[in-house]
Amino acid sequence: MTALYSYGLGIGTQNSQGDWLDVYFPQPVLGAGQQLADVFSACLDWQQGNQGVSLTAESLARLADALQQAGERQQADLARKLAGGSRPAVAAVLATDAAPASVPEAYLKLHLISHRLVKPHGTNLDGIFGILPNVAWTSDGAIDIAELGERQLQARLAGRTLSVDCVDKFPKMTDYVVPTGVRIADTARVRLGAYIGEGTTIMHEGFANFNAGAEGPNMIEGRISAGVMIGAGTDLGGGSSTMGTLSGGGDMVISVGSECLIGANAGTGIPLGDRCTIESGLYITAGTKVVMLDDNGQQAGTAKARELSGKSDLLFRRNSTTGVVECLTNKSAIELNDTLHAHN
Numbered sequence: 001m002t003a004l005y006s007y008g009l010g011i012g013t014q015n016s017q018g019d020w021l022d023v024y025f026p027q028p029v030l031g032a033g034q035q036l037a038d039v040f041s042a043c044l045d046w047q048q049g050n051q052g053v054s055l056t057a058e059s060l061a062r063l064a065d066a067l068q069q070a071g072e073r074q075q076a077d078l079a080r081k082l083a084g085g086s087r088p089a090v091a092a093v094l095a096t097d098a099a100p101a102s103v104p105e106a107y108l109k110l111h112l113i114s115h116r117l118v119k120p121h122g123t124n125l126d127g128i129f130g131i132l133p134n135v136a137w138t139s140d141g142a143i144d145i146a147e148l149g150e151r152q153l154q155a156r157l158a159g160r161t162l163s164v165d166c167v168d169k170f171p172k173m174t175d176y177v178v179p180t181g182v183r184i185a186d187t188a189r190v191r192l193g194a195y196i197g198e199g200t201t202i203m204h205e206g207f208a209n210f211n212a213g214a215e216g217p218n219m220i221e222g223r224i225s226a227g228v229m230i231g232a233g234t235d236l237g238g239g240s241s242t243m244g245t246l247s248g249g250g251d252m253v254i255s256v257g258s259e260c261l262i263g264a265n266a267g268t269g270i271p272l273g274d275r276c277t278i279e280s281g282l283y284i285t286a287g288t289k290v291v292m293l294d295d296n297g298q299q300a301g302t303a304k305a306r307e308l309s310g311k312s313d314l315l316f317r318r319n320s321t322t323g324v325v326e327c328l329t330n331k332s333a334i335e336l337n338d339t340l341h342a343h344n
Helices: 034-043 057-069 073-083 103-114 145-157
Strands: 006-014 020-024 051-055 089-094 135-138 141-144 164-168 194-196 212-214 289-293 299-304 314-318 325-329
Touching: 006 073, 006 103, 006 141, 020 089, 020 103, 020 141, 034 057, 051 057, 051 103, 057 073, 089 103, 103 194, 135 145, 141 145
Parallel strands: 194 212, 289 325
Antiparallel strands: 006 020, 006 089, 051 089, 135 141, 135 164, 289 299, 314 325
């Protein structure tokens, strides 16, 4: 029997055809072992591999008893709660870290990241856009786009309004996971599958995509694009941005190290090391021509920004007289105010 990579018991939403729209996993488990693999094999229609298994009240009761006997009391209690619910339940079982092949598998992987059990790029999300349906996220939860009009009519006939918050493949994280020790000013701007570390503040215009995030503590007033991880103590200024690979088609994975500052309306299209600064309004891309300055402020050559990828203690600025992008050693690390990250 294959040992489990991870699993989750969840409750979700299906359309009228029985297709999964979303799944909420309150207690996902990473690194489950052989004993739990045996429990799932004995109680569910699962033998090996990755799978989402729809659960009946009867199968949940069997699973709860088996989990209890295996010493998994929390999971047993969860199974009993799901058995008494009115919404469809599902078990997502991942024996290997393969790309998701079903909605329950995809949602479990996104939960693993937002629960801080794995970091961005720590689980295989290849093809997730093709797996997740485009859904209307409403005051009544997830609704199939094709069924939205009828649901809106039913709501009006009942004397209420069905509010549609957005139409997207990814829901907002806080409807599924609220990490400890964070502040998020506008929860709609953080997608499920974001990793938001302890002590992180995301202000109203800050944004964190799926498979991306901040180590914590961080002050995020700019955009963390898909696939980008921000190191501890780094500040993204208002209107700043980090370049992802989804739209640009590139294969360079962008990251920002610890104790960096990306100024207001600035951005980076290269990985940054630790203690780097990009001045406000300056966007560095891989092909940006950079004049290198020595310790005396004298020109010491030129380079394309990609040649500086991952290097630490760099300050990028634009010469206000010539307009030339310059780079010199950053002598002062950015230290964020501890008071800003006290969320307890």
